[in-house]
Amino acid sequence: MQNELLALARPEIVAMSAYRSARSEVAKGIVWLDANENPWSDGLYNRYPEPQPYSLVSDLATLYGLKPDQLLVTRGSDEGIDLLVRLFCRAGQDQILICPPTYGMYKVAATIQGAAIVEVPLLKEQGFALNLAKMLEIWQPGIKLVFLCSPNNPTGNLLAVPDVLSLCKKLNNKSIIIVDEAYVEFSASDSLIKYLDDYPNLVVLRTLSKAYGLAGIRCGVTVANPEIIQLLKKIIAPYPIPEPIVNIASNQLSLNLIEDQIKIIYQERDRLFGFISNLPFVKKVWKSNANFLLFEVSSSKKVMDICLNNGIVLRDRSSEYNLNNCIRVTIGSPVENTFFMEVLSRV
Ligand SMILES: Cc1ncc(COP(=O)(O)O)c(C=O)c1O
CATH class of the missing domain: 3.40.640.10 (Type I PLP-dependent aspartate aminotransferase-like (Major domain))
Known part of the structure; x- marks a missing residue:
């Protein structure tokens, strides 16, 4: 450096x-008597x-x-x-x-x-x-x-x-x-x-x-x-x-599941973005390059409470700098997102 x-x-x-741990000193051997382990390997995990x-x-x-x-x-x-x-x-x-x-x-x-x-x-x-x-x-x-x-x-x-x-x-x-x-x-x-x-x-x-x-x-x-x-x-x-x-x-x-799953996350992110943007109590939704969306509402407490009463857990980010009344929602599965949208429409 x-x-x-x-x-x-x-x-x-x-x-x-x-x-210098035992296994960092010598990594190859046949009879391991260096690390005070249990010699019986029935549980498969007897070695460090x-x-x-x-x-x-x-x-x-x-x-x-x-x-x-x-x-x-x-x-x-x-x-x-x-x-x-x-x-x-x-x-x-x-x-x-x-x-x-x-x-x-x-x-x-x-x-x-x-x-x-x-x-x-x-x-x-x-x-x-x-x-x-x-x-x-x-x-x-x-x-x-x-x-x-x-x-x-x-x-x-x-x-x-x-x-x-x-x-x-x-x-x-x-x-x-x-x-x-x-x-x-x-x-x-x-x-x-x-x-x-x-x-x-x-x-x-x-x-x-x-x-x-x-x-x-x-x-x-x-x-x-x-x-x-x-x-x-x-x-x-x-x-x-x-x-x-x-x-x-x-x-x-x-x-190698990642490509297909990310495609679905993209579609769902767009779908949620469009839906949340049109809700009357939503002031702003930020474009996201991640698997979540941040949105600002009139009262984050009210939205959090209604969602939680329906079993939906979100993150209220109001305590973060410059994010009063902002909520972060993770993009879930299509079924989860549809349920979230139904609950949001009841707010
Ligand atoms: C930005 C960021 N970095 C790191 C982490 C921690 O990730 P890990 O599960 O790898 O510890 C998180 C978890 O939410 C995160 O949002």
Whole structure:
């Protein structure tokens, strides 16, 4: 890694020797007497799993067009967020920069780590675009990480690629730019992974929780240059990926359901968009590049209550910056969406 980038990480993490778990020391053997496990394998799971299961890492590298040393598999991308904050931010000294309204875990991870939060809100009147000029104006050396989310949760818009790349370039050697692409498969845009070699301070977060339908197995991927990945491996728990996850993930990926499902999500997103836009109590619906829609109503509480009384659970985003009376609805199955529309028409 360039020395300047290495200098952004917490010096004590760069200097420390990682814990060497039994399976990270020797991966091949016949008689395993190194990890104090139970020798009987009736339950199939008597052995610790590989720290970064080889077959899962190679499946994900193929899926995202990466070399295996450019990715780290984590317990959901939430763990990637947490590890990045712990790697780069010194408690009481460093900060992260976020652009609200956005995904809540960046703030939570920073607060847990004792890192302060600097906010430069998205520009609501410009479709929640980045305020690039303001971000550069307020930047100062304590800001180690910039968290961007594209498509953004909960607003659903893509951030302009030239804005993101310009930020990477201008803050090269100064900050790590993390682009959370949890919803990118639902969007009209390619992943920024293809820019990884050109922008050493770019980190991309991906997940199997959304388009791949595997939220229940907690499988996220942090994509970065190999030196950052090496440092993250020092601080991740010794055996984060449970053995059964590997097979579940590779089976699901081999089924290749995603294309057909995304086509249906697109149709349903359009159908819901049209319906919600025409309701008298709806003030605005935002165009979405994700598998959800954000809409503003006269009273979010009233809509939430009526939906919940009919068993429909939505997310009231009123407490988020600039989103008073805004509700986020996930695009469900066609049957679920039809029921949701019926209930909405009764409001
Ligand atoms: C933008 C964004 N990033 C990350 C996550 C967390 O995903 P995972 O299930 O991979 O931890 C979510 C979950 O809703 C999200 O909306």
